[in-house]
Amino acid sequence: MPKRITDVVILKGGKAEIFRYGHDGRQALELLIGGPAYTDAKIRGTLGWRPGNALEDVRSAVCVDFDRKVLVLGGDFGFIRVDEDTHFVSEWDFDGMLHPYWPGWTFLYAWEEPLGLVINYFWTHGLPLPATAVPMAAQGHPLSDEVRGSLETFTINLEWKEEYRVTPPPARLSEAYRDALLTTIGALGYSEKAAREYASAGLVFVGDVVGATAAELDEAEMSLSTRLSLFKRFRSEFNLNLPTTLPAFLDKALQQAQGWKLPVELPSEWQDWRRQALG
Numbered sequence: 001m002p003k004r005i006t007d008v009v010i011l012k013g014g015k016a017e018i019f020r021y022g023h024d025g026r027q028a029l030e031l032l033i034g035g036p037a038y039t040d041a042k043i044r045g046t047l048g049w050r051p052g053n054a055l056e057d058v059r060s061a062v063c064v065d066f067d068r069k070v071l072v073l074g075g076d077f078g079f080i081r082v083d084e085d086t087h088f089v090s091e092w093d094f095d096g097m098l099h100p101y102w103p104g105w106t107f108l109y110a111w112e113e114p115l116g117l118v119i120n121y122f123w124t125h126g127l128p129l130p131a132t133a134v135p136m137a138a139q140g141h142p143l144s145d146e147v148r149g150s151l152e153t154f155t156i157n158l159e160w161k162e163e164y165r166v167t168p169p170p171a172r173l174s175e176a177y178r179d180a181l182l183t184t185i186g187a188l189g190y191s192e193k194a195a196r197e198y199a200s201a202g203l204v205f206v207g208d209v210v211g212a213t214a215a216e217l218d219e220a221e222m223s224l225s226t227r228l229s230l231f232k233r234f235r236s237e238f239n240l241n242l243p244t245t246l247p248a249f250l251d252k253a254l255q256q257a258q259g260w261k262l263p264v265e266l267p268s269e270w271q272d273w274r275r276q277a278l279g
Helices: 026-032 036-045 091-101 114-124 145-154 175-181 192-200 206-210 214-219 224-238 248-258 270-278
Strands: 003-012 015-021 050-052 058-065 070-075 106-110 156-158
Touching: 003 026, 003 036, 003 114, 026 036, 026 058, 026 091, 026 248, 036 058, 058 114, 070 114, 091 106, 091 156, 091 224, 091 248, 106 114, 106 145, 114 145, 175 206, 175 224, 175 270, 206 224, 206 270, 214 248
Parallel strands: 003 058, 070 106
Antiparallel strands: 003 015, 015 050, 058 070, 106 156
16 A cells, blocks of 8 residues: 655756655645646645655655646545545546646646656656656566556546636626526536535525535535536636635635635625525
8 A cells, every 4th residue: 555645746947856745645736726836836835845855655646847737646635536435536527626727737647556657757758767765666667568558548638728717706796697696506407406405505596606615515515526517607607707616625725826715705785685586
């Protein structure tokens, strides 16, 4: 079993710097959600991260390649596929969560072989391999057919698209959004079961979701996939220029990195509108 350690390799100007965190990978996500420049600037001064001289056998690994604008991610990060008994976040949702904050970058992600994925990335591009404390033979280098097949089969390659872009949200929504905010969740085509569950948590209207804190959505057990889907529809159908509300630990990190205040304030008349709509 790999150690619950995260390696982050910053590759810039052909030089590789290694950083490690000795617990789980959530701390890496708190840096990555801020985007490339934020990650590069903050990792050196963030509590718990320290420079390393070698790669280690880890549960999660990252390579931030500034030279090619590629973000390589491997492992569970304490957030996805933690174990079979825990509801996991899918790889696509994981990438969709991060990608808006890495404009112009390509993502490579695989759950399996996190260290192998990063090492293979260096080998594929003919890059000088960072030092490794793990015996090369134990890692199957040159990479075994089995490891290569695993990486090729399970690696997701996600290229940047303009539709991922988000811009700073407004401090407060205006009354012009009344009709959109009073749209019921059930009217958006989600299952009756899901609509009932969200209603029991007080999330009846679009405005309820928009105005909820990340912690409130966590408590309502709204999955990341549902949040991504909902906020994408809010942006495309209702022109609500709002970033997706992420799980609380990441939402806090996003606000710190971007300087945003979330959730965005609803119109001052919102509670009156809501009471009237409920009859």
